[in-house]
Structures are given as structure tokens and as C-alpha cells.
Amino acid sequence: MTHTSGALGLIIQITGVSNVVELEQKAHEFSRGEISETYGLTVDNRRRWTTADSVALRCSSYFEVNLIDQCRGTGMKVGAHQSIAGGVANAVDRQIDDGGNCGQIFTHSPQVWQNPSIDDDDAGAFISTSADHGISPWVIHSSYLVNLCTPKDGLRQKSINSMQQEVKAADRLNIPYVNVHLGAHTGVGEEQGLINAVSALEEIDIPEGVTVLIESDAGSGTKMGDDFEHLRFVLEECGHQLGVCLDTAHMFAAGYDLSTPAAVDETLDMFASTIGFDSLACVHLNDSKHACGTNKDEHAHIGEGHIGKAGMKAFINHTNLDSVPFVLETPSEDGRGFAWNIDRVKQLAEN
Numbered sequence: 001m002t003h004t005s006g007a008l009g010l011i012i013q014i015t016g017v018s019n020v021v022e023l024e025q026k027a028h029e030f031s032r033g034e035i036s037e038t039y040g041l042t043v044d045n046r047r048r049w050t051t052a053d054s055v056a057l058r059c060s061s062y063f064e065v066n067l068i069d070q071c072r073g074t075g076m077k078v079g080a081h082q083s084i085a086g087g088v089a090n091a092v093d094r095q096i097d098d099g100g101n102c103g104q105i106f107t108h109s110p111q112v113w114q115n116p117s118i119d120d121d122d123a124g125a126f127i128s129t130s131a132d133h134g135i136s137p138w139v140i141h142s143s144y145l146v147n148l149c150t151p152k153d154g155l156r157q158k159s160i161n162s163m164q165q166e167v168k169a170a171d172r173l174n175i176p177y178v179n180v181h182l183g184a185h186t187g188v189g190e191e192q193g194l195i196n197a198v199s200a201l202e203e204i205d206i207p208e209g210v211t212v213l214i215e216s217d218a219g220s221g222t223k224m225g226d227d228f229e230h231l232r233f234v235l236e237e238c239g240h241q242l243g244v245c246l247d248t249a250h251m252f253a254a255g256y257d258l259s260t261p262a263a264v265d266e267t268l269d270m271f272a273s274t275i276g277f278d279s280l281a282c283v284h285l286n287d288s289k290h291a292c293g294t295n296k297d298e299h300a301h302i303g304e305g306h307i308g309k310a311g312m313k314a315f316i317n318h319t320n321l322d323s324v325p326f327v328l329e330t331p332s333e334d335g336r337g338f339a340w341n342i343d344r345v346k347q348l349a350e351n
């Protein structure tokens with residue numbers, strides 16, 4: 001058996017099977033590590049899988065199957081926030097080029113109030129290309145202008161309307177998650193801000209199959225969501241079943257240390273006791289240009305910021321995060337883009 005990385009990620013060549021049932025059986029055993037020794041692959045190698053949702057397996061008769069379900073959850077999910085310039089389906093191509101197998105998009109410029117405009121062909125191409133290449137899940141990141149905590153009626157209504165458009169787009173694109181920051185209470189107080197966020201979220205009509213994720217924030221100014229307790233409050237009080245997206249750069253800026261293996265354990269233990277990993281649907285994996293507790297939100301290349309390699313490595317390999325997608329929002333600078341950062345994550349997962 002040989003394995004190589006290609007457009008589809010890991011391709012395993014298995015010989016000595018003559019039908020699909022046998023092939024699937026072998027693939028299943030392989031995914032559980034039961035036949036890894038026979039084929040000279042170690043348990044660590046399995047951790048390296050980048051397309052576990054869509055491992056293309058090829059038997060001696062070149063019979064190809066797509067084992068999306070059988071292999072789900074056995075490998076790391078890592079991808080990046082991709083631009084939809086030229087059409088939403090282009091984000092999938094960009095993800096493939098960068099070596100990612102999950103990802104995030106804005107449905108429109110996040111700096112302005114605007115409705116997503118996606119035509120049917122584009123939506124169809126996004127769905128089919130993602131499926132063909134095993135790229136899932138995708139997340140829609142809502143507009144930066146959305147403020148669920150706001151006491152101002154106009155802004156609140158615009159925020160609700162914008163979120164309504166995002167969940168509709170998610171439904172259309174088969175995207176399971178819409179990510180949102182709680183926003184800022186702008187003087188009305190933390191408690192009232194959170195109450196506002198809960199009621200605003202409850203006004204959104206969320207289609208079946210779509211979950212709104214509330215994201216951890218760096219906590220500058222009066223922004224909420226920098227404390228796990230804020231996220232817990234909204235999760236518990238909201239009538240919708242919500243999920244959580246943790247951003248490593250934001251958590252770190254908010255004062256949750258992630259720069260050493262011990263700090264990662266301590267922070268994730270706190271998360272487990274406050275919120276619990278069952279609610280964690282996505283991680284924004286970013287290093288931080290600023291020190292822990294500074295409340296400054298500026299992302300750095302993985303391992304090159306204040307979280308650093310040791311902290312990132314401990315986080316990436318944390319057992320409770322095995323099946324959680326890592327979505328990168330790292331900068332494009334110093335000649336390094338998403339491909340470099342995704343590769344860095346894979347390296348840290350291996351070694």
C-alpha cells in the first residue's frame with residue numbers, strides 16, 4: 001500500500017482486494033489503525049490525514065470509492081477563510097490550492113451592510129466541488145457590522161436582518177454554520193448587552209440544518225464574548241440551539257493563556273467546565289501579534305506570534321479537539337499565505 005498527497009489529499013493504494021465491500025472493510029480498519037502496522041503506517045501518520053472526510057481509495061482493479069461517512073472524524077480538519085471573489089465556488093478552488101479540507105467565507109464584504117448575491121449555478125458549483133473534494137464543513141462568517149448586544153434599535157434591526165440573510169445563504173449553500181461575534185454593549189452594561197444578544201438571536205428564523213455559532217472575542221472596548229461566561233450565558237438563555245467558535249488569537253488576547261502545553265490544558269479545562277466541548281463546532285486557529293491579556297485582536301502566522309510553536313502544537317494535538325475543524329484567518333504577509341500556515345499546522349500535528 002502506498003499513500004501520496006494529491007488534489008484529493010491522501011490517496012491510499014490498497015492491493016489484494018477484489019470488490020467494494022472488501023475495500024471498504026480495509027479502509028475502515030485502516031482508519032481505526034488496525035492495519036496500520038501491516039502497511040508500515042504509524043498511529044501518528046493517521047493523525048496527519050488531511051482529507052479524512054474524503055479519502056479516495058483505489059484497489060488493484062482501480063475501483064475508486066469515496067468513503068465520506070466511513071472515514072469521518074478520523075483525521076484533522078484544517079482550512080482557511082477564503083475569498084469568494086469571482087463567485088462563491090472559487091473559494092473551493094482556493095481551498096484546494098492551499099491544501100485545506102474545510103473553511104470559511106464571507107458572503108459579501110463584511111465591512112458594509114449588503115445582502116449576499118449568489119446565483120444558482122454558483123451555489124451548485126460550490127456544493128458539488130466541495131463534495132467532490134471532501135471539503136467540509138464550511139462556515140459563513142457574518143458581517144463585522146453586526147452587533148447583537150447593541151441597545152440601539154436601528155442597529156439591532158439591521159443586525160437581525162443581516163443574520164437572517166446569512167442563515168438563508170448557509171441553507172442554500174449546504175453550509176452548516178454561521179459564525180457571529182456578540183458585539184459591543186456600548187455602555188448599557190454587560191448583563192443588558194448579553195440579554196440583548198439573546199433576544200436578537202431569538203428573532204432570527206434559523207433553517208433546519210444550520211447552526212449559529214457565537215465566537216469568542218478579544219474583548220476590546222465594550223465588546224462581549226471575551227469571557228467564557230458570556231458565551232455560556234447566551235448558549236443557556238437562547239431558545240435556539242447554538243454552538244461556539246473559539247478563536248485562539250481572541251482567547252489569548254482576552255487573557256486565556258495558550259503559550260505552553262500546561263496553559264493550553266488549563267484554558268481548555270476552563271472551557272470544558274464553563275461551556276463544554278459538545279458545544280464547540282469550530283476553532284479559528286490563529287496566532288497572536290499581541291501578548292496575552294492585551295485585548296488586542298491582530299492575527300499572526302501559526303507558531304510565529306505570542307502563542308508560539310509550543311502552545312500551538314499543544315492546542316492542535318489536544319485530544320478534545322480531534323474532530324473540531326480548524327479554520328485559519330492568518331495574515332498574508334512576509335511571502336506567507338494560507339498554504340504556508342496550513343502546512344505549518346500539519347507539521348505541528350505530526351511532530
Ligand SMILES: [Zn+2]
Nearest residue numbers: 141181215247
Ligand atoms: Zn470572527
Ligand SMILES: [Zn+2]
Nearest residue numbers: 249250297298
Ligand atoms: Zn480576530
